């Protein structure tokens with residue numbers, strides 16, 4: 001065994017492949033194992049991505065004593081169950097967003113994390129990128145004065161398939177949980193930094209949206225008010241293609257970020273523009289030679305002994321979950337599985 005962290009991936013879907021590719025560029029970790037619902041899929045993923053141990057169940061992967069850290073890349077509705085099981089197996093955890101369907105479920109996850117004393121981070125990769133830190137630094141140093149308005153969107157459109165992960169009610173489809181959490185966590189961060197903190201939650205939130213035939217939010221917009229009289233426009237959806245940009249407006253100018261969520265897509269340089277009133281606009285270039293998901297794996301490794309990562313702390317995740325609950329409440333979005341259960345389901 002090498003001195004690098006041995007990772008195991010639960011699931012063999014789209015983001016699992018992207019993360020496995022990123023892990024190859026990490027300085028601190030390597031892929032040891034993959035767990036899937038089927039042996040064939042585990043074997044194919046292992047062969048393609050260099051995992052030497054391929055398991056036909058997620059439980060079998062958790063039973064492998066050599067796996068130190070797991071990446072949970074399953075559909076949203078499986079995150080709580082497998083985070084709790086991974087914690088009980090003594091594994092450190094990077095769990096895809098959203099870490100839970102609602103804040104009550106997230107409390108159960110954090111109880112397990114604390115009980116078993118393992119690392120946990122909700123996988124917001126954009127938080128690990130230097131572009132995000134640069135934007136926060138500009139806000140902190142008042143490069144555009146006092147922050148007044150934040151405008152953040154993340155949405156996309158997919159061909160309509162009511163059984164797909166993005167639209168099915170039983171897989172907690174819809175925009176808010178899938179990508180609305182990006183504008184929320186960004187606004188919570190920017191408003192937090194403007195208030196001298198790492199993040200804050202809205203003091204008020206109003207929203208309208210459209211629930212489709214499966215009862216999930218196909219598109220929706222929220223307006224949130226933060227401490228310091230900051231107002232944010234947040235939008236998301238899985239049935240509308242918007243400009244997925246971030247704009248921050250202050251008393252002395254604005255910052256426009258064309259690629260806030262996947263800066264430079266995967267690696268290379270990314271750019272954003274600072275417009276100060278009465279001055280020529282300035283393009284800021286951020287060089288990032290590493291794969292976006294290698295940065296995330298390395299952020300986990302750097303903070304494993306502290307059990308949480310400052311890029312996306314446990315409190316930050318709880319603030320995100322509570323804000324998503326409020327947004328969903330405004331548009332009447334309750335999943336069928338939540339109607340029958342008030343506590344997290346561990347299958």
Ligand SMILES: NC(=O)c1ccc[n+]([C@@H]2O[C@H](COP(=O)([O-])OP(=O)(O)OC[C@H]3O[C@@H](n4cnc5c(N)ncnc54)[C@H](OP(=O)(O)O)[C@@H]3O)[C@@H](O)[C@H]2O)c1
Pocket residue numbers: 010011012013014015016035036037038041042073074075076078096097098123124125165177178
């Ligand atoms: N951070 C990011 O950039 C990013 C990007 C995309 C998605 N995500 C998050 O990652 C998670 C997975 O998204 P994805 O796009 O990778 O999904 P996906 O392609 O559908 O893959 C999900 C995987 O989960 C497993 N699975 C277990 N039960 C399932 C079920 N009932 N239906 C479908 N799959 C099931 C499957 O693997 P096996 O068959 O091998 O068990 C499947 O390949 C989501 O929570 C999403 O929010 C994050």
